[in-house]
Amino acid sequence: MAERQAIEQFLRGQGVLVDVRTPAEYAQGHIPGARNLPLFSNEERAEVGTSYKQQGRQQAILLGLERVGPKLAELAQALQDLSREVGGQPLGLYCWRGGMRSGSVAWLAETLELPTRLLDGGYKAYRRWVLALMEETWPVHLLGGRTGTGKTDLLEALAQRGVAVVDLEGLAHHRGSSFGGLGLPEQPSSEHYENCIAAALDQLRSAPEIWLEAESAQVGRCRIPAGLWRQMQSAPLLEISRPIEARLDQLVAVYGGQDPEGLAEATQRIARRLGPDRTKAALEAIAQRDWRGACRQMLDYYDRCYDHELQRHGEQDRLRMLGAEELGRLSAAEAADQLIGRQRMRLMLEKGSLGSTFV
Structure with a gap:
């Protein structure tokens, strides 16, 4: 199972950082140096979010699986390529809150026997760290x-x-x-x-x-x-x-x-x-x-x-x-x-x- 790390440990760890949020979220702001490997497209995330609000969590999960399923092989190949690029060092995965999206990609990586680590609290925790650092x-x-x-x-x-x-x-x-x-x-x-x-x-x-x-x-x-x-x-x-x-x-x-x-x-x-x-x-x-x-x-x-x-x-x-x-x-x-x-x-x-x- 991927290790969940607090922000300081996550930023100082070895390997490549991977932002699994949508391209639009990544463009708005990301951890500098992180690569974008989106689990959902911008449109897919909006669709899943609407389903969550209107039909509940389970239906949203089912819709997400339906959208991601056809892309699993492509996503797996991208993870393998990234891992080879950094010499097999752990992939530092994060999403918005450190929840289902990064957890799902971590599961796929582990299935491929690729080492991973997760940012506890996700990009939201990173933003809190950034704003606190400015007050130092x-x-x-x-x-x-x-x-x-x-x-x-x-x-x-x-x-x-x-x-x-x-x-x-x-x-x-x-x-x-x-x-x-x-x-x-x-x-x-x-x-x-x-x-x-x-x-x-x-x-x-x-x-x-x-x-x-x-x-x-x-x-x-x-x-x-x-x-x-x-x-x-x-x-x-x-x-x-x-x-x-x-x-x-x-x-x-x-x-x-x-x-x-x-x-x-x-x-x-x-x-x-x-x-x-x-x-x-x-x-x-x-x-x-x-x-x-x-x-x-x-x-x-x-x-x-x-x-x-x-x-x-x-x-x-x-x-x-x-x-x-x-x-x-x-x-x-x-x-x-x-x-x-x-x-x-x-x-x-x-x-x-x-x-x-x-x-």
Whole structure:
């Protein structure tokens, strides 16, 4: 019989995780890395659910067996393929509540002599774990800066050097502006976004600092979990700055290769905020493939948005990493090395390992 495991044991176990819920349930949110092997299609589950409400549990079970029966051989083959893929390690099965669907698939796997384990409480228990994890206290540090200062590149460079980083924009598949989704995959649901953030944080429990980019409450259509957002509001913020020409270089590098129609549509979405003159100038620049000119029209608006958000954070929690001219000459890798060096010195000072002359 498959072992039922609590969430922590289940997540840390070996083998592949298998979500046996419908494709629609899986798309709404799942344990990151889990594979979808649905017992029912979206329509079949709706049909079984209606039968349960109208005719009772036994009739619903009979209808479910009727729908699953013709697919048993195909399902069995898929289980065998997954098991071979992970070298015979246990298949971690879960459904919504850890009940009949995962139990039925576990029975089939065991009939095939494939080792399995079940998530006690199912995906519903996992979601409770995710929301509770967001309420834990995390050593959050924010990296801020106006549009085009290369915050994402700097975070990536820090991560490559072993610094704990959660890429909120990368997980959301969005850069956080009207133009933020251009050229990126479709965004996850806010529910699955929470799951991805939870998975990232869970891997960083021993980190002395966890760096995030200073964001609004939403990254595109993905909402940052409330518990984490509250901590971000009071976290220390390190603000970086670059000269405007360097920022324009950065923006052209990111957006210059995007579809002009997509850029024009994104510009139209913020036309009221840009104002008629800037909108007209931006659209004309896009039509002429003058990416630098188009980006220049946007900066005033986005700078005002950033400055407004920054005012709410509080001056006492801010410090500047480097002056604009100095940082403008550094690559993301060089800036990351400087930041790591300064943070190490700060920690040594706090521990009394350095003299008080360090500033």
